[in-house]
Amino acid sequence: MLAELFLDAARGCAGRSPLTQALLIAAAEDLARGGVVARVMAGAECDRPGTVPGLRFAGALHRLVLEGRAPALAAHYPTAGGEPDLDALWGDALPVLHEHADELRVLVSTTAVQTNEPGRSAPLFGGLQTATRLAADAAGRRAGFPVRLLEVGASGGLNLRPHRVAYPVDGVKLGDPGSPFTLDPRWTGRPPVDVAHNLRLVRRAGCDPDPVDVTTEDGRLHLQSFVWADQVARFERLRAALDLAQLDPVPVQRAAGPEWLSEQLVRPERDVLTVVWHSVVWQYTSPADRAMGRAVLADAAARATPMAPLALLVYEPRRTHGPDPYRFQLLLKLWPAGVSLRLGWGAGHGTPFTWDTQPWD
Ligand SMILES: C[S@@+](CC[C@H](N)C(=O)[O-])C[C@H]1O[C@@H](n2cnc3c(N)ncnc32)[C@H](O)[C@@H]1O
Structure with a gap:
């Protein structure tokens, strides 16, 4: 066996x-x-x-x-x-x-097999830029909203600093050009908004039932050990993200998604766009978790206002009717603006990625 x-x-x-x-x-x-x-x-x-x-x-x-x-x-x-x-x-x-x-x-x-793929910061970065612009347009604001990022299933939290990564695009470095972590997003097409302006993340938090503490040598080794040893580019990317995490630690709380989320979303925050994000987590959750997660989000969505908007941004594999049985898709919902978009699709690790905005129903 x-x-x-x-x-x-x-x-x-x-x-x-x-x-x-x-x-x-x-x-x-x-x-x-x-x-x-x-x-x-x-x-x-x-x-x-x-x-x-x-x-x-x-x-x-x-x-x-x-x-x-x-x-x-x-x-x-x-x-x-x-x-x-x-x-x-x-x-x-x-x-x-x-x-x-x-x-x-x-x-x-x-030990449980545990991965955290920092390549997914690239679609997250473009998705956040889109969300903050669209929420600002809906609220009649000139500047994009600052963001409160809440990640469910964050693992070691390596995607909790998408604004601190350097993304070379069209000959310039988007994000943080001085970052120790450069990530080529390998984009086809571009996000539906201007991504050259600064993304401001004012609060970040993550949860995971099995978090990895990347501030410890043990945690770093844990994540590195599950990268296949002949995938050097991916390993180097992970190391760069781990280095960045040392400079900007964000703790990941040990908790299951729905309970944690309901605590985080108890009160809408004014003048901030709250974004709930998860990537490659859905398949590991139970039907009960999913039902509760949806209910928590629906409840928070009902309390969102133009000046305290809420977004759901996910990068998850979804079944398709095309030649591939499933595809990793970047999906965005925004409340109360009523936006529901599929922003694009890409490789499981986040790069390459194709921007292709379509309604999501
Ligand atoms: C494939 S990893 C993805 C980690 C990270 N989101 C990324 O994209 O790199 C899946 C993660 O989901 C977490 N997970 C499993 N069940 C969960 C649940 N019910 N609620 C929240 N996270 C869960 C696992 O512990 C693991 O860290």
Whole structure:
């Protein structure tokens, strides 16, 4: 059963991470033989498929590599400066597994797969610019509203500083040109509003039932370990976002979305646009959470006024009727203005992204 789950995870890596795929196939064979991987995975035999035991195994091993504690194996890991030799990979993994089996077992059994993708800050940035402009137009204000950003399912909170990232677009850097984190948004088309003006985020808060504290080395390693080790560009992007987070920490509260949101939205705030944002969270929530989240939002929407507007901005995969079974779409609702738009669609990690504004019903 576990070996099958490892093979499932390996199939998920096909074409995207040859290193992780090769590692998981070899580990599945070792598991089936009752080798050292069975020792590392002891206690996880009945884990639900949704907990992705294979990726927890790969993440635990990656973590040892990133800590500099498995130099022979690190020689195969591009995130540690190595170059994969897929024929020699398992031979170099085995001694590490034997030496650290007990520690790896604890890591695998105590950690959940957790990702936080800072590439999603780019569609968020354009979406916030759009929301603040449209809310200001509806209220008859010349300047865009300052924003209070509330993120549900924030993980490590790496998308809570979209205004502090530098986005090279059309030969200029939007956002914060001096930022240590430059993110090429790879936009086709442009947002429906002028994005050259400053975005002001006056308050930010996030929640997650399983938050990662990126101010600690442990939290940073946790997020880095779940990036596939041959996806260097993505790894570098994560590191830059982690560096930015050190300069501008925003705590993520341990809480489930709906309860937290209802506390945050208790009172409308005047002269501020409140934006509720979530990305790639919906699929992890229960039907009860979704129903309660919708009710909390509907309640707050009913209390929104032109001078205390509310927006919902989401980047989530949605079923389509086109050739792709689903697409990641950026959706915006605005109250009381009555705006409901699909702003565009893009890759799961937020870039590339195509701006294409359509009504959303
Ligand atoms: C794939 S991660 C995405 C993290 C982040 N939003 C991003 O885009 O990088 C999904 C996140 O949803 C969180 N999550 C799962 N169930 C949740 C719930 N009921 N309410 C809020 N967040 C939830 C998980 O803990 C995890 O951090």
